[in-house]
Amino acid sequence: MEDKKSLRAPVSQKPHVIPKPEHPEYLGGSITVEINEKKLTVPFGTTILEACRQAQIHIPTLCHHEDLCVAGVCRVCVVEVEGMRTLQASCAFPITAPIKIKTTSNAVRKARKHIIDLLISEHYGECYSCFRNNNCELQSLAKEYGVDHYNFGHVTQPRYEVDNSSYSVVRDMDKCVLCKRCVRTCIDLQEVGVLEAINRGHNTHIGTFLDKPLAEVICINCGQCINRCPTGALRANDPRDEIWNAIDDPTKHVVIQTAPSPRAAIGEEFGQGPGKSFTGELNTALRRIGFDKAFDTNFAADLTIIEEGTELILRLYKALVKKEKVALPQFTSCSPGWVKYLEHFYPEYIDNLSSAKSPQQMFGALIKTFYAQKTGIDPANIVSVALMPCSAKKFECNRPEMNSSGYKDVDYGLTTRELAQMIKEAGIFLPEMPQSHFDDPFGEASGAGLIFGATGGVMEAALRSVIEFVTGKRVEDVYANADITPVRGFEGIRYAEIPIAEVGSVPKLLQHLIPDWNWLKGATLKIAVAHGTANAKKVMEDIKAGGKFSECHFIEFMACPGGCLGGGGQPIPTNEQIRKKRAEAIYNEDKSLPVRKSHENRHVSELYEMFLTDGPCGHNSHKLLHTHYVKRGKYIA
């Protein structure tokens, strides 16, 4: 795509990106500007907004977001630049000359107040009935600039219908202020391309292709737009009422499984800084709310690793020894957003997707079969809730094929934000809760399951098991502390090669599938990790073109930037710094756990001994733990 010159083009179509120099002063390209009569030297091309932030001067923003490209549409960040006739949007003004800037003059204050007032004049809805109350950027701006009067009128009647067709994302365009953050998220950041500005001028609204409901277009339900919306125009489809009803119903046995990422982020909803896990506190809070059991999704993540790892080994065995034609590389299938992305955009590759279900759905199937049998509870009376950092999980649990237990495997997907709301409704302040453990029979999970929450985590967890299975050596002897650092980090696409120099004996779990490992001796395992669908797209295009990723054996894809910890159900705001903090919290918790490898989880081994007796990828596990996918395509009829 070398001829794509437009700056507005999505990331993957841009010719190349010049990284910002880390030490610009060495390059000599710096300029001294005067901000509010104070001198400041900044690198050439820094925007006024960045310069002001360096100088600790607060500039209000609305359409600006760290993850997204510059838009300059809301004008809230205007400043006065000496010698220019009009006020300038500081987020979109690169400094190329020694200018003088005023950020607090009367003209600026007045303009900002009017701009916010104008934004509100088109914003319908009452703050106290909005889920973003007290966490709304428009509301805080109005407060900050003392907008106490509708000088330009106010919408008193709804103009749009709320689009709640999707299981995951609800759109209420009456609250939209046209900042286009969702558009930039969908087109530039995720490259899915569902939302765009429709019509012109005063009639503009954000819409989908032909203004179809969200459920009928190619939305992958990643919910990144929700996390970036400054108002309440986008939200997740909220199942709180149904869950409260189930909790209040004495005939229902309500269980909840909690994913790793929400624990590392839920504190943010209670005013705690990012980067602290509240696992123990959350368990107590869940029981106090009225959930009968609190389970750990990481247990199912361990199971996923065994199933998905076995599937990979079988695929390699078929390809290398039996010379059969199998789809390689194998793609992970844990991220429902990614799965739907592939179904829409690369349906010809769905055979490459691991048939193993995501941890959420595996657990759902087990709760209504294994757990129901063990405890003697009628599965019809079990209500299974999944706490996920994700809006796409809501769609996933509603997929028609997800009923292998005979019932709907997971009844409700609940996001971190919604659970925080439930905890608040129950009058609980989470950080002050005493700590408690997860419930049995799935009480123990490994650190490998935990790190699923960060990008590269599934790969690392799988490698910890596969390396031990194949080489017979301890991972700690290969990678210090069992931290497989090549797959960690936040780089969009990561690639690693793992040479298999020697092989050990086949572990008991796999003996009925593979006779020995000799066929892997001297081989090199090629793996890759991609997060955010824009990066996934790059990898897929490379595979299509027969590049280096087509030679990979196993690729982890996550739909959201940063993996699950940056998911669409996580607390708002989410940005690069917060994602890093959450990842730290997850990796620290992993370090503190006694069991850090999926195959060492004794509950998983028990499950294979007692319930899934024909082993990983056997008949029973295929029935309960594996699924199939739909070729959706991207054409909308």
Added chain:
Amino acid sequence: MLVVEKNALSEEIESYVEKYGNDRSALLMILHEIQKKHRHISEFAQQEVARLLNIHPVEVYSVISFFAFLNTNPKGRNLVRICQTISCDMKGKKQVVEAIERELGIKIGETTKDNKFTVEYANCLGLCDMGPAMAINDQVFVNLTPEKAVELLAKVK
């Protein structure tokens, strides 16, 4: 839509892409060509353009919805656009519109049953000194009176 029709449309759009290039800046020219030939840009055509230019269908739709001269639903064979801005209004646009509506039996924004005419408002045609003005297809007529407007419509095939 029949497969044959779809294939023909795809081929047609491919020829436009060949002519104007597959850069996203070629979008408007391609849309104009489709509009000219089919009098509308169908759902399928939009998605084909998106595929060939490697952009998202919603971006194509966004552009179409922005421009008044592009539309997604079929219109009549002849497009009548009446200037609705202030100078034409002051020179008697209202009477002209009423005469046209009466003559064709439709309201502004509608299409006649025989698919011959679609009447709509246009913003300033740039002929404020000669108002009221209207455009029938690509041709502009000025200094209209109700009678003159009806006469002009009668001449259109």
